[in-house]
Amino acid sequence: MNHSLEADGIQLEFDGRPILSDIYLKCETAKITGLLGRNGQGKTSLMNVIYGTLEAGSKSVRFDRQPVFHAYKRPELLLLLTQFNFIPSRLSLKRIFSDFSLDYRTFEKTFPEFRAKYNASIKTLSGGERRLVEIYVIVKSESCFALLDEPFSHLSPLQVEQVKEMLKEEKQHKGLLITDHLYEHVIDISDTLYVLANGKTHLIKDISEIETLGYARLS
Amino acid sequence: MKYIKTIRLIIGFYRSFFPATFLITLCCVFLFREYGPHILVPLLWLKAATLGLVFYFINSYKKKEFYYYRNLGISNVILWSTTLGFDIVLYIFLLTKIPGLI
Numbered sequence: 001m002n003h004s005l006e007a008d009g010i011q012l013e014f015d016g017r018p019i020l021s022d023i024y025l026k027c028e029t030a031k032i033t034g035l036l037g038r039n040g041q042g043k044t045s046l047m048n049v050i051y052g053t054l055e056a057g058s059k060s061v062r063f064d065r066q067p068v069f070h071a072y073k074r075p076e077l078l079l080l081l082t083q084f085n086f087i088p089s090r091l092s093l094k095r096i097f098s099d100f101s102l103d104y105r106t107f108e109k110t111f112p113e114f115r116a117k118y119n120a121s122i123k124t125l126s127g128g129e130r131r132l133v134e135i136y137v138i139v140k141s142e143s144c145f146a147l148l149d150e151p152f153s154h155l156s157p158l159q160v161e162q163v164k165e166m167l168k169e170e171k172q173h174k175g176l177l178i179t180d181h182l183y184e185h186v187i188d189i190s191d192t193l194y195v196l197a198n199g200k201t202h203l204i205k206d207i208s209e210i211e212t213l214g215y216a217r218l219s
Numbered sequence: 220m221k222y223i224k225t226i227r228l229i230i231g232f233y234r235s236f237f238p239a240t241f242l243i244t245l246c247c248v249f250l251f252r253e254y255g256p257h258i259l260v261p262l263l264w265l266k267a268a269t270l271g272l273v274f275y276f277i278n279s280y281k282k283k284e285f286y287y288y289r290n291l292g293i294s295n296v297i298l299w300s301t302t303l304g305f306d307i308v309l310y311i312f313l314l315t316k317i318p319g320l321i
Contacts, residue, residue, distance in 0.1 A: 053289070072289045072294070073289075073292070073294055074292075075289075075290055075291060075292040076292075079290050080286060080289070080290065082283065082286050084283050085283065086283050086284060086286035086287050086290075087284075087287050088231075088235070088281075088284045088287055090235070091231070095231075099224065099227075099228065099291055100290075100291070137290075138290065141290070
């Protein structure tokens with residue numbers, strides 16, 4: 001079944017400085033939606049407003065056209081991969097996969113480097129491995145949508161390609177919203193692309209608009 | 220099954236500060252045994268203040284971990300209300316077990 005997640009009417013300001021003012025964003029099942037924007041434009045804030053952990057002056061977040069106020073209370077609807085490590089460092093991989101009801105053997109098949117690490121604590125992993133586990137549990141868990149904030153940071157080029165394949169595979173039955181400064185990868189896997197600039201989301205119809213909006217110089 | 224998992228997650232969160240709060244509880248029990256019921260009120264205030272400190276430090280230094288629990292459907296309110304509630308009940312239980320109070 002296809003679902004939609006829409007966000008608009010968001011007014012957010014910090015210390016009187018407007019951050020988000022003219023937002024419209026739509027995610028759908030079977031699509032990867034990319035969100036690009038320079039530092040400080042409010043990409044992470046937008047994700048937190050959608051997730052419900054950041055209060056905005058006003059907002060409208062709708063799941064299948066029905067308003068949702070605190071999406072973080074409904075993991076079956078929406079999950080968030082934060083840009084920082086969020087898994088408690090004391091936990092073992094065994095415990096993490098059990099908490100998220102995921103099969104470790106399937107994970108091992110995709111990422112053989114994790115063989116024999118089932119009982120290892122996540123704090124013993126490298127930064128890239130730790131990030132990979134976090135991406136995997138968020139993307140593979142049963143949820144209609146996932147918001148991914150800088151998923152490619154800390155990953156090696158090979159791991160980035162593996163994650164991109166995983167996202168393409170997983171989008172068959174969920175909607176993904178992704179933001180990352182490795183914009184070429186985001187552009188590569190996105191079906192719909194937005195640029196957030198001056199508090200406003202711009203739906204990109206032609207890739208050259210990214211340059212016009214001052215986000216990146218395309219070679 | 221869902222409830223068992225929720226309880227397990229809450230216990231996991233509680234373990235992150237249980238040693239500190241239980242140590243305070245044991246100290247209070249010891250002081251109560253030594254000095255008797257007339258220091259009950261200060262001991263209750265001591266426990267409340269230390270729980271407040273724990274609440275502040277966990278919220279400040281481990282706030283990133285709350286996203287782990289949120290992604291598993293457990294809000295901060297549930298985490299704090301259950302763990303602090305249990306800790307207070309445990310505290311009262313251990314104090315009232317001391318002969319002479321009741």
